[in-house]
Amino acid sequence: MLFLVGLGLSDETDITVKGLEIVKKASRVYLEAYTSILLVDQAVLEKYYGRSITVADREMVESNSEEILRNAQTEDVAFLVVGDPFGATTHTDLVLRARELGIPVQTVPNASILSGIGACGLQLYSFGQTVSMVFFTDNWRPASFYDRIKENRDIGLHTLVLVDIKVKEPNMESMARGRIVYEPPRYMTVGQCAQQMIEVENDRQEKVYTKDSLAIGAARVGGLTEKFVAGTLEELCSADDALGPPLHSLVLLGRRTHELEMDYVRQFAVDKEKWDRIAKEEYGKQ
């Protein structure tokens, strides 16, 4: 059996009791470690589970799944995913390959950023499609997120923006010299995300949002050090110190934001007077 086990959002005790029992008994334990991270190290997990863990990077999952699925017809293999197995990234490919090999699959759900973000005080019901923001480079500035946000905002909905993480990225210079050296991990911040959003609005000028649109920066959602900072996109450009360490994500408010949602989020506002003024002028409209 292949078990896809969600680990939740924060630390080693966020695994479910069901998940923990599976991990303790499985023949092999893999940790998917390229789409998200927990706030604790692998060594902490290994000690807590009493098991050694093989870190599965993107290459292993996408190109070398035979190793993960080896003998899973008769043995139990646990594949651990931060958050929920169907959360930010699906592992449909791995499941399909398992099925082809006659391997039964069972999923153990857990908290996902898609529901955990509700802690900011916005109704999960009123979120539109989720978008992703990647690190822009000089010549790669994918802006499809802008069209998706436009669709959400046209009907008044909030948008959750998940931000890029770069783990185990090869250094290009070394690659050119025939050596593989990995860059240190990089986690996009709310400030970087807000800055890129403003840049794209400046390029496109379709007024999907402005630097004065209200948004919420979120850090370490679901953990004990969870932190929210609310403000305009411009204000969020300099909120990284207040938010602290990764992982970050951002929510852009929809104009249908209810008064009660606004009141709740207000407690996190950088500048409450400004928040109230923009909230009154621009939001709460059906």
Add this chain to the structure above:
Amino acid sequence: MLFLVGLGLSDETDITVKGLEIVKKASRVYLEAYTSILLVDQAVLEKYYGRSITVADREMVESNSEEILRNAQTEDVAFLVVGDPFGATTHTDLVLRARELGIPVQTVPNASILSGIGACGLQLYSFGQTVSMVFFTDNWRPASFYDRIKENRDIGLHTLVLVDIKVKEPNMESMARGRIVYEPPRYMTVGQCAQQMIEVENDRQEKVYTKDSLAIGAARVGGLTEKFVAGTLEELCSADDALGPPLHSLVLLGRRTHELEMDYVRQFAVDKEKWDRIAKEEYGKQ
């Protein structure tokens, strides 16, 4: 401290290790039991936790929260919520009242139907806003879901339809005679939901969807007996036997459904030939 503890979707072992530790130590334990249910009885939970549980019905949470929050400035109170505390229903009111009383609040996230539904094979990224379907009566047929679905479908997105549950509803006849007698619990099925959707389309005639639109019926998502049935809304009207016991929910596909999503969902189709034909004609368009 007030702890809002998510229980996950299925049975007693879906609680997180962190949540279980809180429940074991809390002074009092409440179970919110009117917006969703687990697939196991309260007695199973009590035995598993080694604690007695007070069931908190809607009236208690909404009108008698003083009891829940009593002494929570100095004692730990655990308020258990099926799924994720911020999932289908938020308990913002309770949190706000706790804050007014100077009671710190901590949330323990868990799996929600909003992410668990990803097991059907559709990308969670491509869901629009979530809607709710209530039991229609002769003179109460709220159809705001229809407008919300229209908004989602206009931009090609999937819609998760959460269905009504009626727990501890007073019998109207008895009430008129001055006695309170509760009706047995009722859980809406996918068949009833699909039927009501078709009725509203027949009333409104805006072609937001038709009886031939593709949808997925889901039952006991996240549990060992999880079951999906895919087909047209008309086919889903008679899929209740195949789906089995509650809880049910329904997903209406958006026209942006990707080929890979379609292939995955196909395994659940009542009539694969019909599924393929409609999928080819109507879906996968940007």
